[in-house]
Amino acid sequence: MVEGGMMARNAKFSSLKMSAGLLLLSAVVLLAILAPLYAPYDSTLSPLAVDLDLLNAPPFTKGHLLGTDLLGRDILGQAMWGARASLIVGILAATIAVSFGSLWGAVSAFFGGPVDSLMMRAVDGLLSIPNIVLMLAINSFLQAQQVVGSLPAWLLDSLHVTAYSSGLLPLITVIFVISATTWLEAARIARARIKSVLVEEYVTAAKAIGVGARRMLARHLLPNAAPVIFVEATLLISDAVLMEAGLSYLGLGLGPATPSWGTMLTSAQESLIQGNWWTVLVPGLLITVTVMAVNLIGDSWLDATGGQGRMS
Numbered sequence: 001m002v003e004g005g006m007m008a009r010n011a012k013f014s015s016l017k018m019s020a021g022l023l024l025l026s027a028v029v030l031l032a033i034l035a036p037l038y039a040p041y042d043s044t045l046s047p048l049a050v051d052l053d054l055l056n057a058p059p060f061t062k063g064h065l066l067g068t069d070l071l072g073r074d075i076l077g078q079a080m081w082g083a084r085a086s087l088i089v090g091i092l093a094a095t096i097a098v099s100f101g102s103l104w105g106a107v108s109a110f111f112g113g114p115v116d117s118l119m120m121r122a123v124d125g126l127l128s129i130p131n132i133v134l135m136l137a138i139n140s141f142l143q144a145q146q147v148v149g150s151l152p153a154w155l156l157d158s159l160h161v162t163a164y165s166s167g168l169l170p171l172i173t174v175i176f177v178i179s180a181t182t183w184l185e186a187a188r189i190a191r192a193r194i195k196s197v198l199v200e201e202y203v204t205a206a207k208a209i210g211v212g213a214r215r216m217l218a219r220h221l222l223p224n225a226a227p228v229i230f231v232e233a234t235l236l237i238s239d240a241v242l243m244e245a246g247l248s249y250l251g252l253g254l255g256p257a258t259p260s261w262g263t264m265l266t267s268a269q270e271s272l273i274q275g276n277w278w279t280v281l282v283p284g285l286l287i288t289v290t291v292m293a294v295n296l297i298g299d300s301w302l303d304a305t306g307g308q309g310r311m312s
């Protein structure tokens with residue numbers, strides 16, 4: 001009876017976490033959706049519109065609800081467009097990382113033996129390199145002048161790269177860099193889950209009737225690992241949001257033409273020294289809320305799936 005009451009309380013608490021996470025994440029998504037309506041690029045509230053007559057205006061200044069930064073740009077407009085950039089990077093990078101990592105781990109577990117050892121030693125080797133070092137190395141290589149110059153003209157044109165603008169190239173680069181450094185955990189988790197599924201009787205029966213490796217992975221193994229993979233995906237989204245903010249803070253992110261929370265933090269350093277706290281508070285708070293929301297969703301799903309996931 002006591003155990004039943006405890007389980008009911010845990011289920012209720014997990015439900016509250018899920019509700020809180022979805023509510024917070026919905027608020028951030030709403031900011032991103034409303035960005036073109038509140039701050040279109042051809043208006044004075046545009047994240048790129050500079051007003052030298054209204055530098056570092058405090059919150060609730062007429063026409064600027066959350067104030068302006070050191071260049072007179074509207075803080076709320078930047079934050080809303082930054083939400084778009086962070087969510088796009090987070091979701092796409094996490095999707096790529098989880099998809100590739102799960103496939104890698106599943107193939108490794110399914111074939112086992114020397115294949116498993118070789119594939120997982122590669123993962124362990126990459127995991128031994130600090131993430132920030134790997135990110136900076138890949139990012140520096142991809143954005144090198146020689147590499148960009150060697151890209152075919154049709155690709156540069158499709159990414160809107162010109163002599164004056166790098167177009168979508170920084171966005172594609174950041175997504176690739178983050179996914180290239182975060183798929184490793186997904187691979188290890190998928191491998192562990194697939195290993196446990198391989199001993200099930202229905203898998204043995206499928207092997208006995210000659211089901212091929214591709215069908216086995218697609219129809220039996222990966223679907224059974226889906227709950228764990230979903231948990232890892234939610235955690236990777238929050239990781240990706242933090243990584244994008246970190247790269248943008250270091251000046252290696254989405255570039256000055258694409259507003260992001262990390263870029264806002266970088267430009268806010270000088271304002272903070274002058275006592276203009278709101279320029280740091282807004283992007284910092286949004287990053288915290290987004291990461292907290294995604295982690296709450298992932299944590300509640302982790303409880304629902306019996307505690308299997310990154311912490312296993």
